[in-house]
Amino acid sequence: MTAHTPAPHHHPDPAVLVDYAAGSLREPLALAVATHLWFCRACRDTVANAEAVGGALLAALPAAGDGDIGLAEVLALLDEPAAVAVAPRAPVAADIPGPLRHYVQGALPALPWRTTTKSLATVDLTTDVPGYRVRLLRIAAGAAMPRHTHRGTEVTVVLKGGYSDELGRFAPGDVAATDPAVAHQPMADADQDCYCLAVTDAPVRLVGWLGLLLNPFVRF
Amino acid sequence: MATASASAPSASPTQDDLAFWMAAIATRQDRAAFAALFRHFTPRLRAFLQRAGAAGAAADDVVQDVMLTVWRLASRYDPSRATVSTWVFTIARNRRIDQVRRERHPEVDPDDVELIDPADSAEQQVSAVQDEARIRNAMAGLPPEQAEILRRAYFDDLPHTAIAEQTGLPLGTVKSRIRLALARLRLTYDQP
Structure with a gap:
């Protein structure tokens, strides 16, 4: 990952960027968006502007209650040390995008990979949000994954390397969403292993609004 | 002042x-x-x-x-x-x-030295604060149905998919209202 990384071609839907800026995405999906933003200045600018919409809406809200409510209590707390110290910046691991460093430490190849098949290894990330599975995937260079569908919907963001499938070619920062109707067979680039973030909603949550939630995630 | x-x-x-x-x-x-x-x-x-x-x-x-x-x-x-x-x-x-x-x-730290393609500070100055004044003015002119979707998105803690479910509007309608509002506010940038 260097300053020469080309800008991504596959972006989240603008409505999802608004969801992210408004704060309504569940953490695993917000993590996928933030990971894309790491690579994509255009979407970072869109999110910054969508946050400005939030600022403008907040400023225009009719006041609820008097401005002096609670002022004395808060003034008395100003000299208290913060209950939670401001988190220091996580150590830099050049091949792990910033938003992921809260969840994994170290360099990508050195993570505790668990081998699933000859061509696929995974690392589970913990987010404490029920109904979602958040993993890093490593697809061996040149390997084709078995053709598969997902029981839930999966959102992936390429971190390093790249792959191609029926939907196109995916390079660092590119986002893909596949729902259970999509059968695809990703094939990693021949020259290096392909690393991705993958967020899946668990099979048990397939029905209902979560099923709807992920399908419109991506605009191509 | x-x-x-x-x-x-x-x-x-x-x-x-x-x-x-x-x-x-x-x-x-x-x-x-x-x-x-x-x-x-x-x-x-x-x-x-x-x-x-x-x-x-x-x-x-x-x-x-x-x-x-x-x-x-x-x-x-x-x-x-x-x-x-x-x-x-x-x-x-x-x-x-x-x-x-x-x-x-989860967020991107704009000061992270590893960040891909960071904005330089001069560009940022122009885009951040002036855009915000423009956005504020443009929001007053949004059609009511677009403004209402934005209020729901920002205040009700609902992703757009849930807004569609709650309002009974087709998902495509909610998405297109958000897109139209973004276009009217000129919030989306050309993506390469």
Whole structure:
């Protein structure tokens, strides 16, 4: 990952960027968006502007209650040390995008990979949000994954390397969403292993609004 | 420019007033400036949190927490990136996620040296603050159905898919209203 990384071609839907800026995405999906933003200045600018919409809406809200409510209590707390110290910046691991460093430490190849098949290894990330599975995937260079569908919907963001499938070619920062109707067979680039973030909603949550939630995630 | 030591102004403070108060807090821990910010923002923050479903006392707890965070992080506020209202909005959004939903809001640190294709500061100055004034004006002219979708998106803690379910509008209609609003506000950038 260097300053020469080309800008991504596959972006989240603008409505999802608004969801992210408004704060309504569940953490695993917000993590996928933030990971894309790491690579994509255009979407970072869109999110910054969508946050400005939030600022403008907040400023225009009719006041609820008097401005002096609670002022004395808060003034008395100003000299208290913060209950939670401001988190220091996580150590830099050049091949792990910033938003992921809260969840994994170290360099990508050195993570505790668990081998699933000859061509696929995974690392589970913990987010404490029920109904979602958040993993890093490593697809061996040149390997084709078995053709598969997902029981839930999966959102992936390429971190390093790249792959191609029926939907196109995916390079660092590119986002893909596949729902259970999509059968695809990703094939990693021949020259290096392909690393991705993958967020899946668990099979048990397939029905209902979560099923709807992920399908419109991506605009191509 | 209003001074921090004046009693609460009768007119709404301007963005310049808010930025002036923020600077006074960041540079010299000015409590009068903080009180002025507090009086301006807390009635709006309370309304914001109540709309997202936080009941009276819970909303007041989050309001207090937001304002303490404003005080503690004042030196990190960068006027070239966002107006004070937008910065306070992002703090309130994150505290709401943390306290109401017990989740994090993963973010990109714009100062991270590893960040891909960072904006340079001159571009940023132009885009952040001027855009915000323009957005504010343009929002007043949005068609009511687009403005209503935005209010729901920002205040009701619902992703657009859930807004579609709650309103009974087809998902495509919700998405297109959001896209039309973004286009009208000129918020989306050309993507390569």
